[in-house]
Amino acid sequence: MKTMMNTAKVALLACTMAVAPAIALAADNPIRGNIRIVIGSKSTGGDTYQASSIIAEALADKIDANIKVDAVGFSAGYQALARVPSGNTLMIFHDQAYLGQLYGKKGYEDPFKKWNIGPTFATNPGNGYLVPKNSPYKNMDEIINAxxxxxxxRVAIQPGGVSEIGYTAMKNAVRLAYPGQEDNLVALNTGSQSDKNQAMFDGLADVINGSVQANEQYTRLPSDDQKAMRFVWxxxxxxxLQKANPEGMGQTSRDELLQYASxxxxxxxxxxDNDFTFDKEFYFLYNKRMSPEVVAFLDNALAEVFADGKVQETLKKSFFIPNFRTSAEAKEHLMAKRDSYAKIIDSLHK
Structure with a gap:
């Protein structure tokens, strides 16, 4: 009986130790009440929403808080973030936050001046471009040659971001191979992923920007289906891309996807001498007036989320590459990345 009681005590102690970090974080949480995460996309079927939902669920469990992800788009997201400095409204976006400013698009200010940069948490190696499955163009070489x-x-993109920088690279490739013909590649400006998909379904676009997470399902459809598409880049x-799980996404393996990599x-x-590449990264944005205490709390909470190891598995199952950096590390990394692509954008536009 004594042995059984001791065993029970050990089990109880182990259980208490297992949840201690979450309890401590919850008790120390300087954010009072529910937390809303707005994202820079209006689509609940795109990669931004998927990545944000994964990290929001893990963070909510860690700090014992109610966290809701709202797909409101960058403009409404920025407005919501500007109103709430307490930490009850956070934002998740990706490289478009600074690319939009580099491209001079309306509504995009320098995010490194306008906001505080929070942690990075994932890279999407599946950002890409697709054509209808019955397209006469089988690959990027045929598109460039055409x-x-x-x-x-016609290339469906969301102006001022990851969509456009890939389109810019395509246009530059045409210019290099066929000087003076680059204007035959025409941007069809749309909104989020669902809008780009619809442009293809309606026959308005020859190529669309998409992602493995959002579009792989359509690549499995038969060629005579209006929604059938296939990757080209x-x-x-x-x-x-090689850091992804070997099984890839859906019914498409990592090795099959590697054939579309630069x-x-x-x-x-x-x-x-060089091929164009771009890794799409997701990160938090904070209100500039948010207290250093809240910034530090979220840094520590997310560090513990990644130290647990479970969120990495969840991200990789959805074809994201775990990519945690603290707020300070993320700001330094993203500013260097911004400066690098600013040079590329400038050279591609000359």
Whole structure:
């Protein structure tokens, strides 16, 4: 009987130790009440919503708080974030926050001046471009050659962001191979992922920006289905893509997806010596007046989330690469990345 009682005490102690970090974090939480995370996309079927939902659920469990993700788009998201400095409203966005400003798009201010940069938490190696499955263009070479020979190629993008920088790279590739023909690649400006998909379904776009997370399901449809599509290019570095689980996403393996990566199955020249690549990264944005105490609390909470190891598994199952940096580390990394792509955008527009 004594042994059984001791065993029970050990089990209770182990259980208490297991939940102690969450209890401590909950007790120390300087954010009072519910937390709303607004995202820079209006689509609940896109990669931003998927990545945000995964990290929000893990954070909610860690700090014992109610957290809701709202797909409101960047403009409404910025307005909501500006109103609430307490930490009860946070924002998750990706590289479009600074790309939009680099492209001079309305509504995009310098995020490094307007907001506090929070932690990064994931990279999407599946950002890419697709064509209808019955498209006459089988790969990026055929698309570039078609534009070079005078055919108009319509590319559905969301202006000022990850969509546009890939489109810019395509246009530059046409210019390098066929000087003067790059304007045959035409931007069809749309909104979030659902809008880009619809442009393809309606026959308005020859190519759309999409992602493995949002669009892989459509690549499994038969060719005669109006919604059937296939990948032609993934912008991520092949080294980033190789960090994904071997099973890939849905019914498409990592090795099958690697054939669409720059430097492997796709040649997307940036200049005579280098291919263009782009890793899409997700991170938090905070109100500039949010207290250092709240920033530190969220840094520590997210560090513990990643130390547990479970969120990495969940992210990778959804084809995201775990990518945690503290707020200070994230700001330094993203500013350097911004400066690097500012040079690229400038050179591609000359």
């Amino acid at each position: 534009a070079g020979s005078g055919k108009e190629i 993934l912008t991520a570095k092949s080294s980033t 430097g492997l199955g796709v040649k997307m020249p940036m200049d005579a």
